[in-house]
Amino acid sequence: MIKNNIWRAIINYFFILLIFLAILQFYFFYHLNLGWALLTSFIFALGLGWIFFKQVISPLKKINTVTKAISQGNLNQELPLYEQKEVSQLAQNINDLVRQQKKILAQITAEKNRMQTILNSMTEGVVALDNQGNVLLLNSAVENFLGVTREAYLGKNILNLIRNYDLERAVKQALKSERPITQEFQLIYPEPNFYYLKATPLKNQEQEKEGIVLLLRNITKEKKLDQMRTEFVANVSHELRTPLTSISGFLETLREGAIDDPAAAHRSLEIMSQETNRLAKLIDELLHLSKIEERRVVHRWQLVQLKEIINQVAVTFQPQAQQKSLTLTVEIPVELPSISGDPDLLAQVLTNLVDNSIKYTLPGGQVLIRATTYRDNVQVEVKDTGIGIPPEDLPRVFERFYRVEKARARELGGIGVGLAIVKHIIKAHGGSIKAESIPNQGSSFKVTLPAEVRSEM
Amino acid sequence: MRARSTFEQELTDLQQDILRLASLTEETIYRAVQFLLQQDAAGANQIISGDVLIDKLAQEIEDKCVKLIATQQPIAHDLRLSITSLKFLVSLERMADYAVDIARATLYIYGYPLNRQLMEYTSKMSRVVQQMIKEALDAYVNNDAQRAREMCSLDDEVDFISAKIFQEAIRAMREKTQPQIVIPAVYFLLISRYLERIADHATNIGEEVIFLITGEKRELN
Ligand SMILES: Nc1ncnc2c1ncn2[C@@H]1O[C@H](COP(=O)(O)OP(=O)(O)OP(=O)(O)O)[C@@H](O)[C@H]1O
Numbered sequence: 001m002i003k004n005n006i007w008r009a010i011i012n013y014f015f016i017l018l019i020f021l022a023i024l025q026f027y028f029f030y031h032l033n034l035g036w037a038l039l040t041s042f043i044f045a046l047g048l049g050w051i052f053f054k055q056v057i058s059p060l061k062k063i064n065t066v067t068k069a070i071s072q073g074n075l076n077q078e079l080p081l082y083e084q085k086e087v088s089q090l091a092q093n094i095n096d097l098v099r100q101q102k103k104i105l106a107q108i109t110a111e112k113n114r115m116q117t118i119l120n121s122m123t124e125g126v127v128a129l130d131n132q133g134n135v136l137l138l139n140s141a142v143e144n145f146l147g148v149t150r151e152a153y154l155g156k157n158i159l160n161l162i163r164n165y166d167l168e169r170a171v172k173q174a175l176k177s178e179r180p181i182t183q184e185f186q187l188i189y190p191e192p193n194f195y196y197l198k199a200t201p202l203k204n205q206e207q208e209k210e211g212i213v214l215l216l217r218n219i220t221k222e223k224k225l226d227q228m229r230t231e232f233v234a235n236v237s238h239e240l241r242t243p244l245t246s247i248s249g250f251l252e253t254l255r256e257g258a259i260d261d262p263a264a265a266h267r268s269l270e271i272m273s274q275e276t277n278r279l280a281k282l283i284d285e286l287l288h289l290s291k292i293e294e295r296r297v298v299h300r301w302q303l304v305q306l307k308e309i310i311n312q313v314a315v316t317f318q319p320q321a322q323q324k325s326l327t328l329t330v331e332i333p334v335e336l337p338s339i340s341g342d343p344d345l346l347a348q349v350l351t352n353l354v355d356n357s358i359k360y361t362l363p364g365g366q367v368l369i370r371a372t373t374y375r376d377n378v379q380v381e382v383k384d385t386g387i388g389i390p391p392e393d394l395p396r397v398f399e400r401f402y403r404v405e406k407a408r409a410r411e412l413g414g415i416g417v418g419l420a421i422v423k424h425i426i427k428a429h430g431g432s433i434k435a436e437s438i439p440n441q442g443s444s445f446k447v448t449l450p451a452e453v454r455s456e457m
Numbered sequence: 458m459r460a461r462s463t464f465e466q467e468l469t470d471l472q473q474d475i476l477r478l479a480s481l482t483e484e485t486i487y488r489a490v491q492f493l494l495q496q497d498a499a500g501a502n503q504i505i506s507g508d509v510l511i512d513k514l515a516q517e518i519e520d521k522c523v524k525l526i527a528t529q530q531p532i533a534h535d536l537r538l539s540i541t542s543l544k545f546l547v548s549l550e551r552m553a554d555y556a557v558d559i560a561r562a563t564l565y566i567y568g569y570p571l572n573r574q575l576m577e578y579t580s581k582m583s584r585v586v587q588q589m590i591k592e593a594l595d596a597y598v599n600n601d602a603q604r605a606r607e608m609c610s611l612d613d614e615v616d617f618i619s620a621k622i623f624q625e626a627i628r629a630m631r632e633k634t635q636p637q638i639v640i641p642a643v644y645f646l647l648i649s650r651y652l653e654r655i656a657d658h659a660t661n662i663g664e665e666v667i668f669l670i671t672g673e674k675r676e677l678n
Pocket residue numbers: 285352356357360361384386387388389397402403404405409413414415416417418419420443
């Protein structure tokens with residue numbers, strides 16, 4: 001191509017010079033020395049051609065290759081500046097253009113990275129699909145939900161990414177619809193979780209539909225809470241119902257004549273009074289629990305000497321322990337850091353724990369309250385040699401109304417809110433509680449509370 | 458050229474259809490086992506009535522697939538793809554049927570006292586079986602022959618737990634003190650059988666995936 005060009009240029013020069021020389025010879029010498037004219041024209045044509053090549057063709061050739069590379073996306077190209085003014089100008093313009101392009105590209109990349117970062121920092125999953133339902137992009141949350149890496153699924157149909165019938169149906173519907181579509185569904189893998197899906201149409205600048213965006217939220221926790229709430233209401237109703245049934249039953253027997261039999265009347269009244277107490281206690285505890293849960297208890301926040309509280313609780317429970325032939329012992333180091341909190345609430349924690357230990361330990365057993373310091377924490381452990389808690393029940397004993405073997409606990413007068421109250425109080429104090437137990441050997445509840453390092457709060 | 462590209466589109470569609478059916482089957486099996494372990498009779502009934510949908514879907518896909526083979530006469534890899542799709546269909550549908558059997562068993566043992574040990578074994582076995590299904594389908598989605606090969610080794614574990622269930626069921630039935638335990642024990646035996654069959658079908662799918670990718674036919678167990 002270039003070779004061709006240069007020969008054309010040389011031939012052009014050659015003929016122009018030849019004609020010029022011929023006319024010149026006719027004019028001055030009236031005869032034509034063709035050999036000389038040919039030779040001279042040829043030599044000059046070669047020289048001119050060479051100059052033309054150096055100044056125009058060769059730079060153009062360079063520009064040609066460079067612009068080709070640029071059009072293929074390689075922007076790291078810079079043209080040298082040439083002698084020839086116009087060519088130099090052209091090279092300069094191309095360089096400017098490339099620089100401009102680079103800048104725009106860098107901006108777009110930065111923008112894209114920013115969007116990606118935002119997408120990836122979301123807790124909701126985002127998946128964009130094209131009109132065929134193929135994956136255009138997905139964020140880290142989705143990768144985490146599904147336990148996949150995004151590269152493997154870009155360009156593939158959504159069914160490859162999330163194998164779920166309900167979801168796919170919603171996606172299909174959304175692809176046809178102009179309006180957002182919502183749906184709940186359950187994924188089995190990697191863990192059985194519930195998700196809320198919102199599928200919104202994706203439009204381009206011309207308002208044409210280009211696909212859809214899926215927003216996924218993990219709602220497993222909410223679902224569980226919902227279920228717990230329902231169970232809670234059912235439990236409360238049940239707990240209120242049972243004593244009431246008993247009371248109304250005995251009222252009935254009294255009405256039907258038992259009132260005239262002093263012994264029977266006395267027994268009925270006795271039971272009715274017991275059940276009434278039970279109801280009253282239940283309602284008290286419920287109120288207490290709800291107050292603590294709503295943080296409506298006025299905290300008397302102050303520096304607390306746990307030692308005093310422990311000893312106080314131990315003294316209160318001593319008669320009960322003796323009655324059941326249990327040994328109740330206290331172990332407190334001489335130096336126990338104080339903590340900040342509400343003394344009444346903390347006493348309540350210990351009371352509930354010791355109450356349980358005494359309740360759920362058979363006669364002849366032992367109950368131990370032990371306080372220790374651990375790093376910046378104070379740990380109080382209530383340990384017994386009682387009947388223990390089966391491992392499958394252990395994680396649930398802190399739930400409201402949860403009791404191991406309802407019948408057994410009921411006999412002992414428990415309604416199952418003691419530990420729920422304990423947990424809330426501990427949480428309000430920034431501490432934690434851990435339960436360990438071996439059935440038929442005993443249980444241990446360890447409360448950890450942050451020690452007060454400063455002297456005053 | 459044009460005919461070719463519509464054919465390719467049809468093949469892709471067919472694969473999507475298979476995945477759709479697979480998702481239904483996978484979920485149905487999961488739910489059926491879940492309802493069994495939770496003794497949820499209403500749920501079990503749902504599974505039984507849901508089978509119509511699976512059968513209908515399978516029938517539709519089968520028709521499509523047969524038509525595709527008949528009209529386009531695919532060759533080489535495309536032919537393999539069409540044929541494996543047909544085989545998948547059969548396996549997936551059969552698997553879903555076993556899920557329905559499990560749901561029926563759930564209804565039959567409803568209200569009987571249940572042997573904890575048997576429940577636990579069944580739960581464990583179902584987890585392995587579901588893992589196999591998942592791996593087989595993932596291998597299909599990702600074109601991963603290696604994964605398909607690995608998945609088939611899980612079958613040994615299924616057999617192992619199945620033997621345990623057998624022993625425990627026999628032991629429970631021999632105990633004369635609790636005659637009510639016999640009926641649920643028998644059903645748990647059947648259920649372990651169903652799960653085993655589901656695992657076999659999962660293995661079949663795994664083998665087909667290997668055939669599809671490598672073109673080689675091999676018995677995996
Ligand atoms: N030390 C313990 N040993 C054995 N079981 C325990 C112990 N502490 C708690 N539990 C079990 O955990 C359950 C929940 O305890 P929680 O204190 O919340 O309720 P409760 O004692 O039954 O009733 P109450 O509300 O009157 O305290 C109890 O029913 C009991 O089964």
